[in-house]
Amino acid sequence: MAQLIKLGAAATDNWQTLEIAEGETPETVALPTGDVIFPLAVWQARKAEIISCHKRIGLLLQPDERVEDVAADLDYFIVIAVNFPKFVDGRGYSTASLLRQRYHYQGELRAVGDVLHDQLFFYQRVGFDSYALKDGKNLVHAIEAGFKPFSDAYQTSTTQPQPHFRRRA
Amino acid sequence: MYKYDAIDRQLINERVDQFRDQVRRWKAGELSDDEFRPLRLQNGLYIQRHAPMFRIAVPYAMLSSAQLRRLGEVASKYDRGYGHFTTRHNLQLNWPKIEDVPEILAELAEVEMHAIQTSGNCLRNITTDQFAGVAADEVIDPRPLAEILRQWTTFHPEFAFLPRKFKIAITGTQEDRAVTWFHDIGLQLHVQNGETGFRVIVGGGLGRTPIRGQVVREFLPWQHILTYCEAILRVYNRQGRRDNAYKARIKILVQALGVEAFAQLVEDEWAHGKDGPATITQAEFDRVSAHFTAPAYSAESVSNAALEAQLTANKAFSQWVARSTHPHKVPGYTAVTLSLKKPGIAPGDITSEQMATVADLADQYSFGELRISHEQNIILADVKLTDLHALWQKAKAAGLATPNTGLLTGIICCPGGDFCDLANAKSIPIAKAIQARFDDLDYLFDIGEIDLNISGCMNACGHHHVGHIGVLGVDKNDSEFYQVTLGGRQGNDAKLGKVIGPSFAADEMPDVVDKIIKVYIESRHADERFLDTFDRIGIDPFKNRVYEGRAHGKAKAAQKEAA
Numbered sequence: 001m002a003q004l005i006k007l008g009a010a011a012t013d014n015w016q017t018l019e020i021a022e023g024e025t026p027e028t029v030a031l032p033t034g035d036v037i038f039p040l041a042v043w044q045a046r047k048a049e050i051i052s053c054h055k056r057i058g059l060l061l062q063p064d065e066r067v068e069d070v071a072a073d074l075d076y077f078i079v080i081a082v083n084f085p086k087f088v089d090g091r092g093y094s095t096a097s098l099l100r101q102r103y104h105y106q107g108e109l110r111a112v113g114d115v116l117h118d119q120l121f122f123y124q125r126v127g128f129d130s131y132a133l134k135d136g137k138n139l140v141h142a143i144e145a146g147f148k149p150f151s152d153a154y155q156t157s158t159t160q161p162q163p164h165f166r167r168r169a
Numbered sequence: 170m171y172k173y174d175a176i177d178r179q180l181i182n183e184r185v186d187q188f189r190d191q192v193r194r195w196k197a198g199e200l201s202d203d204e205f206r207p208l209r210l211q212n213g214l215y216i217q218r219h220a221p222m223f224r225i226a227v228p229y230a231m232l233s234s235a236q237l238r239r240l241g242e243v244a245s246k247y248d249r250g251y252g253h254f255t256t257r258h259n260l261q262l263n264w265p266k267i268e269d270v271p272e273i274l275a276e277l278a279e280v281e282m283h284a285i286q287t288s289g290n291c292l293r294n295i296t297t298d299q300f301a302g303v304a305a306d307e308v309i310d311p312r313p314l315a316e317i318l319r320q321w322t323t324f325h326p327e328f329a330f331l332p333r334k335f336k337i338a339i340t341g342t343q344e345d346r347a348v349t350w351f352h353d354i355g356l357q358l359h360v361q362n363g364e365t366g367f368r369v370i371v372g373g374g375l376g377r378t379p380i381r382g383q384v385v386r387e388f389l390p391w392q393h394i395l396t397y398c399e400a401i402l403r404v405y406n407r408q409g410r411r412d413n414a415y416k417a418r419i420k421i422l423v424q425a426l427g428v429e430a431f432a433q434l435v436e437d438e439w440a441h442g443k444d445g446p447a448t449i450t451q452a453e454f455d456r457v458s459a460h461f462t463a464p465a466y467s468a469e470s471v472s473n474a475a476l477e478a479q480l481t482a483n484k485a486f487s488q489w490v491a492r493s494t495h496p497h498k499v500p501g502y503t504a505v506t507l508s509l510k511k512p513g514i515a516p517g518d519i520t521s522e523q524m525a526t527v528a529d530l531a532d533q534y535s536f537g538e539l540r541i542s543h544e545q546n547i548i549l550a551d552v553k554l555t556d557l558h559a560l561w562q563k564a565k566a567a568g569l570a571t572p573n574t575g576l577l578t579g580i581i582c583c584p585g586g587d588f589c590d591l592a593n594a595k596s597i598p599i600a601k602a603i604q605a606r607f608d609d610l611d612y613l614f615d616i617g618e619i620d621l622n623i624s625g626c627m628n629a630c631g632h633h634h635v636g637h638i639g640v641l642g643v644d645k646n647d648s649e650f651y652q653v654t655l656g657g658r659q660g661n662d663a664k665l666g667k668v669i670g671p672s673f674a675a676d677e678m679p680d681v682v683d684k685i686i687k688v689y690i691e692s693r694h695a696d697e698r699f700l701d702t703f704d705r706i707g708i709d710p711f712k713n714r715v716y717e718g719r720a721h722g723k724a725k726a727a728q729k730e731a732a
Contacts, residue, residue, distance in 0.1 A: 125326035163447050
């Protein structure tokens with residue numbers, strides 16, 4: 001089990017992520033009840049059904065899945081989880097930037113997968129606000145030190161829309 | 170040159186603490202080797218053949234004398250008393266201990282230096298022309314925008330884990346000395362209708378698949394360079410290949426999409442960021458530019474009579490001046506190249522003592538500043554013509570006045586198989602053997618301008634593709650062989666060399682180069698440089714001479730059989 005960090009503290013994860021087992025398809029997989037994070041393919045195939053029986057809906061985006069394809073649906077989601085299958089695959093940073101900056105997604109944005117201490121600072125800046133820290137990693141040290149190795153930044157980002165050069169006294 | 174202010178200093182100090190904690194967690198087993206690797210690479214730290222290799226950034230080639238002095242001290246305290254200047258404005262230490270690297274970083278931070286993003290799949294050090302700000306043919310000084318780009322690349326949150334490394338070069342001169350056609354992004358500053366902007370070239374690169382970059386935008390007003398680069402990087406970050414490291418550079422994406430389609434994607438992306446907050450303000454440009462004002466050049470009119478007399482009286486001095494000075498925009502001054510290509514020494518290597526000497530020379534003769542070039546030499550950019558003779562004597566005493574810059578023995582060379590884990594073959598011994606063969610200075614001057622580049626593998630750190638003569642180390646059945654290319658070049662007409670034929674054994678290389686040079690000497694017209702002759706007569710005469718009497722194909726197989 002990953003260890004969820006939210007609002008700067010350890011948090012309980014009430015969401016379950018729907019996994020499509022072998023032999024199942026997005027069209028046929030049984031939809032669980034409760035707070036569920038749905039893979040994009042399931043959302044696309046079963047949108048009306050999901051909306052009719054779920055109040056709280058989550059979406060899972062893989063690195064190669066395009067934000068543009070769900071841009072019109074963002075209001076349905078309480079949480080969007082962006083998967084980092086390997087931490088060196090940086091596509092999810094662009095996914096998050098687009099969701100926040102271009103499509104103004106306001107819900108929870110969660111980094112899941114190979115989520116490690118040393119990327120938390122970057123995750124936060126592009127707009128993630130919850131983090132499923134990989135199992136076995138030091139949660140206390142991550143919360144204490146992972147988010148602020150640097151006290152400021154040069155560039156624009158989701159959390160700081162003004163570059164440093166426009167914030168000079 | 171640029172001096173750090175509060176935020177710059179704060180960030181590099183915080184980087185030291187961050188890396189110290191990363192090393193601690195790695196030693197404690199909290200970070201696996203795989204998790205630590207990209208982190209240490211983004212701090213310039215490789216694990217190499219014999220020891221870690223540590224790469225320190227020299228952003229856009231500028232160093233102060235205090236910085237070079239500190240590099241010398243660090244090399245002697247934590248390493249074996251020397252460093253190696255690379256082809257991309259870095260200094261490499263070959264033998265540091267990983268445990269010492271946080272301390273090295275702390276000592277470097279004191280003089281406003283770092284190793285941030287000198288390796289790894291991220292935005293790398295920005296490179297430019299070693300004569301920026303002083304070159305007679307300069308249109309626009311690229312350094313203020315290079316510094317603004319340096320800050321933008323530093324810890325960019327969206328582009329820290331790209332498909333592959335990403336290199337940006339920027340130039341502001343008529344003659345391109347920054348190899349901008351062979352970078353992931355090459356930026357050429359120029360003026361159009363009275364406005365300053367960039368020609369933006371994307372998708373060039375050497376390495377395994379050498380490709381000349383293509384223009385995606387002929388003119389981009391300078392204020393937009395950050396938003397435009399963000400658009401390029403976002404397209405690349407999302408669409409660049411991640412399934413195969415050899416096909417992950419942006420050049421492959423540009424080739425796959427075609428440059429028009431790629432440029433359109435960038436324009437579409439840029440439409441969202443254009444004119445946003447990352448648009449550079451005049452105030453910021455002015456603030457950074459103020460760091461690059463001209464030093465207090467002497468205004469007294471100088472008579473060149475004394476220099477002329479010294480040149481006439483002393484052939485060695487005049488040979489050095491001929492090879493080592495570059496036209497300066499201020500009358501009475503010149504930019505001096507101190508060669509790190511002394512025969513018998515690995516090209517680009519410099520000892521701690523030499524670093525201290527060069528720092529002193531910079532203080533005495535060049536306003537305390539210096540540059541390093543992608544040809545792996547050191548430049549004192551603002552030397553009075555009247556100081557040349559005194560400078561030459563001191564440089565000579567320190568072994569830094571070999572008059573071979575731009576000549577056959579001024580070889581550009583990577584560390585190769587003696588040090589580098591990636592190498593297929595050694596490169597330094599080949600350079601040394603060629604230097605030993607061509608030890609007659611008069612003959613070298615007679616041969617004239619020629620770039621000889623050696624890389625120990627297809628990653629092409631020695632830029633062999635753009636050497637007039639390029640040498641590439643290859644591995645054949647666990648033996649080291651060398652493939653030769655001819656006719657490559659950097660500059661405005663940059664192009665890739667052509668492979669001459671089957672590769673050679675190491676001990677054949679001096680003879681091979683000798684034969685190539687002889688064909689040129691015999692065929693040249695008056696005033697023709699090697700390249701001119703090559704372009705006129707083509708590769709065949711060289712090929713015929715080099716392979717004359719060598720068995721090929723079936724004949725070679727038969728020979729082998731007989732043996």
